[in-house]
Amino acid sequence: MDERTNDLEAARRAVWRLSGTNLAKPLIPLVVGMIVLGLWQGLTQYDHVSPIVLPSPLAIAHALVNHWQQLLFASWTTLSITLAAFVLAVIGGVALAVLFSLSRLLEHALYPYAIVLQVTPVIAIAPIITIWIGYDRIDLVLLVLAWIVAFFPILANTTLGLRSADHNLIDLMRLYGANRWQILTRLQLPTALPFLVSAMKVSGGLALIGTVVAEFAAGTGTATGLAWTITLATRNLQMAEAFAALALLSLLGIALFFSLSALEWLLLRRWHESALKKPQ
């Protein structure tokens, strides 16, 4: 009896040690995912859950394989609009934040409207923007709507970052004859970089959400992204295909997040405290 508890204890310690190593870390969520998928498969296969309510993982995989061309095309549509909106949000947000830092007057005049744009639900603006731009240019409608959602975090964080520059360093640069432009490029922009990068991680996800919401809101066959695929599939009760599109959307979101995390690491690893390796 004693021996058995000792064995159990030893096994538990071994698992614990393994879970602490770098090799095991990414494996843990993977194992959890496999278990959940297994239970899901079992539930749908033996408990006679209707495939209209919940398709099995295998059925979803089948749908992925069978409709791969159509799904790939839809993924590309959603991804390209998301990326375009995101890039334009970064460019626009940073540019406006720089203008704000150069002119307090401009900031006072425009910042409230940036907030109005942010707090108005995009789903409410969507039909109006669609009418304005037109159903024949639905890609542009999606781009504008996704941009509106993704833009504000970049603007707000970069504005804060530019304003966070060390005042003593500003004084020091002035003492050595720096002009406004040098203070902006050599001090304020680098100071704002960590703020910008963390805003980009939020904004990337929001751009994807914005694109999807806009696709649903536009609700027309001229939109050919993943959200429209889900709309069509659910209308026809092709749940496996809807779930396949959903899985691809998640995958896009994860890929976006990891790419931006990698970018953060690349930009900040050499100097920023957040990228410092913690002593083990």
Place this chain on the structure above:
Amino acid sequence: MIQFVCYSYNLGESGDVTTMPLLRLHRIAKTYDGGLAAIRRLELDVERGDFVSLIGPSGCGKSTALRIIAGLMAPSEGAVGFPEGRPGIGFVFQEPTLMPWRDALSNTALPLALRGVPGSEAQMRAREALRRVGLAGFEHSYPRALSGGMKMRVSIARALASAPRLLLMDEPFAALDELTRQQLNDDLLKLWREDGLTVIFVTHSVFESTYLSQKVVVMTPRPGRIFDEIRLTAPLERDETYRLSAEFSADATKVSRALKLAMQDGSEAAYHNHTSAMA
């Protein structure tokens, strides 16, 4: 902006041009926007090559005076005069104030880069400045990897890189531990002797001001003005032996006593009595 005043000197009496001070503070007063009076009537001459400490209780306007001298802040009244023209000024803050995204070399080269000194020359001069503060080999270390004392050394190297004639230091070693502080004091004295710099050093430590200075300027509490100027006669070469000598302890006592009197004298009543007696 700051108003620079040119003085016309009566050279007839001595005829000696070299007695012109490097810096002359003429009746400087500073009242902040909120109505807080930081400095009241500051009169001070600083000779070329001098090492002057400003000592006084916290909030007495020492740092304000330093910023006014540097031209980072305009006085409310009075003027900052550089009779022989404005010298190159180096400034060292209480914090190291380094850019965390630049390595030690690049931080040190900043003043040169801002002045448009070509990259290779700026690098060479920054490298030399780092060597002089004892940081050879740490050129490519980022601030987060350096200790507090090393960061302060980079800050001093940055001030030296621009080859200033006037070095302004605002309690630079206040946040460091005692041993690091003594080491940096010695190194600073060495740099001062080698370069023929003029240093104005703000501190609230009696011992530090006595150890470093040729002249200690004692200020009253806010609104600060000069209570006393104490010229110290200790040798230029100062080291551990001097720190433990009777001479040092006598000088420190002198400074400490003046500071105590300045604290009492700094009260409003004492100030008014003092001024009305003078009038």
